[in-house]
Amino acid sequence: MSPRFLAPLSVLSLALALGACEKPQAPPAPPRPAMVVQPQPAGAASESFPGEVRARYEPELAFRIGGKVTQRLVEVGERVKKDQPLAELDPQDVRLQLDASRAQVAAAEANLQLAKAERERYQRLLDRQMVSRSQYDSAHNGFLSAEARLRQIRAEFNVANNQAGYAVLRAPQDGVIASRRFDVGQVVSAGQTLFSLAVDGEREVAINLPEHAFERFRIGQPIEVELWSQPGQRYPAHIRELSPAADAQSRTFPARVAFDVGTVPAELGQSARVFASTGAAQALAVPLSALSAENGAPFVWRVDPQTATLKRTPVRIGAYGETLVPVLEGLQASDWVVAAGVQVLREGQQIRPVDRDNRAIKLAAKE
Numbered sequence: 001m002s003p004r005f006l007a008p009l010s011v012l013s014l015a016l017a018l019g020a021c022e023k024p025q026a027p028p029a030p031p032r033p034a035m036v037v038q039p040q041p042a043g044a045a046s047e048s049f050p051g052e053v054r055a056r057y058e059p060e061l062a063f064r065i066g067g068k069v070t071q072r073l074v075e076v077g078e079r080v081k082k083d084q085p086l087a088e089l090d091p092q093d094v095r096l097q098l099d100a101s102r103a104q105v106a107a108a109e110a111n112l113q114l115a116k117a118e119r120e121r122y123q124r125l126l127d128r129q130m131v132s133r134s135q136y137d138s139a140h141n142g143f144l145s146a147e148a149r150l151r152q153i154r155a156e157f158n159v160a161n162n163q164a165g166y167a168v169l170r171a172p173q174d175g176v177i178a179s180r181r182f183d184v185g186q187v188v189s190a191g192q193t194l195f196s197l198a199v200d201g202e203r204e205v206a207i208n209l210p211e212h213a214f215e216r217f218r219i220g221q222p223i224e225v226e227l228w229s230q231p232g233q234r235y236p237a238h239i240r241e242l243s244p245a246a247d248a249q250s251r252t253f254p255a256r257v258a259f260d261v262g263t264v265p266a267e268l269g270q271s272a273r274v275f276a277s278t279g280a281a282q283a284l285a286v287p288l289s290a291l292s293a294e295n296g297a298p299f300v301w302r303v304d305p306q307t308a309t310l311k312r313t314p315v316r317i318g319a320y321g322e323t324l325v326p327v328l329e330g331l332q333a334s335d336w337v338v339a340a341g342v343q344v345l346r347e348g349q350q351i352r353p354v355d356r357d358n359r360a361i362k363l364a365a366k367e
Helices: 003-021 092-127 133-165
Strands: 032-037 046-055 060-062 067-072 085-089 168-170 175-180 193-199 203-209 222-227 234-242 253-259 271-277 284-287 292-294 297-303 310-314 324-329 351-354
Touching (some): 222 253
Antiparallel strands (some): 067 085, 292 297, 297 310
16 A cells, blocks of 8 residues: 555544543533522521529528537428528537626626625715715726626627527528538538528529620510420510629629519529520521631622522621521522531532422522
8 A cells, every 4th residue: 555545544543543532521410409598587586595593582601600510400402491400510619608608797797786885885984974075986986887897798698698599500581402512520610601592482594694795785674584394485584683794714794584474483493595686786697507607707608599509698797596697797688598518519609499398499589
């Protein structure tokens, strides 16, 4: 064969071989389904804080004198009545003090009788002009001094007598022993807290407000309380007490919430949740799962209703709620955002919008 025909033939064979090796192009992947929602009105969003049911009054109980504890008569959680003994101190020292005071009273009474008799004798001698007026005045002043001394000793005896009674710690009111902070045999000082008593009567909820939420609350602000034992049932309440200083360890602000209704089936120690409105300035809210962030900047994936493609949209948010987060800026009520799986999405990606039941959604229509 002629060489001039071999070159074109070789080129043609090589082209056919390369064409046979090329793989056919795969068809483009269909748009992935993504659950989308529209922002909710602010009225549906609220902040919630965990709390604990406590007594309205919780006095701390302590001995009025120091000593060694010899008996503990109640345990934590036990219900007590007014004036019921709770603990006792070793009474030996206070009894000795009482005996000493009693002896001093007897001595002062005898001294007063002697001073009285001395004054009366000088009075008779003065009437007979057998002693001078100054001698009588000295005897009279001795009587007055003995009388004042007796009053002083009797007051000290009353104090010692009261201290003897202080050796027994008694409940000031009906209630439940909430805590104990001592053991038998321990030497305690006067005023050292031994028990805390949850007084019968009003109940309220103790909560702790974080620093970022503190400024939105005030005393008397209406809120709602839901008891853990009664889900779905909310009771009207208000903030009764709000600490102006943060706790040194938790950096939260303690607050007390009082019920507005008279009878609430709330028991001591029950868990509760306090709900508060997020405020009028918070126009919209989205699910927590719709929110993502990069370098500390929060954003959501907003869906273009015409092309069903994604656009990263920065937002400014408020305080997190239990299931929702308020969006202060960046979204409108007519927008659609992806509510799940946001960590695997990318800018410009096309999706197939579905609702929570995996049903297709027409983005042009409002949900």
